[in-house]
Amino acid sequence: MNYFVIVDVTLRKGIADPEGSTIERALPALGFTGVTNVHAGKSFRFDVEAESEAAALDKATSLAQRLLSNPVIEDASARIGER
């Protein structure tokens, strides 16, 4: 069966996030106040052919940690998504 999986890749705590910082600094000048702790991340959406939801998640998690993220600076997590 085909499962739709979403992988979220975020920077680990303590790792500098220049994209997030730049957005946060720019927001007040663009009319948005009260927005803080901006963090930028990546996401990947794909279909996984597997026998069960658990098997699909296992495969996606392994793929995410080995190929879609840099485990030194990033966290990756996989979840079943809605199309």
Add this chain to the structure above:
Amino acid sequence: MNYFVIVDVTLRKGIADPEGSTIERALPALGFTGVTNVHAGKSFRFDVEAESEAAALDKATSLAQRLLSNPVIEDASARIGER
């Protein structure tokens, strides 16, 4: 009150996704089969100061569509997240 918001930015249907295509082509050689329709996207996580959850989502949606995405080629959606 402070609300934690997650904004997902994905390419619109029909827009070329070279990053996703490249990953999809590379996967079999790296030992992952049965993974199809790979799409790459971006995500942003931040805190919004607002009076209610609905007001926080409104602000985040407007911010996402005006500043965090290119509406010609990308869809942006905001949701309340768990920390």
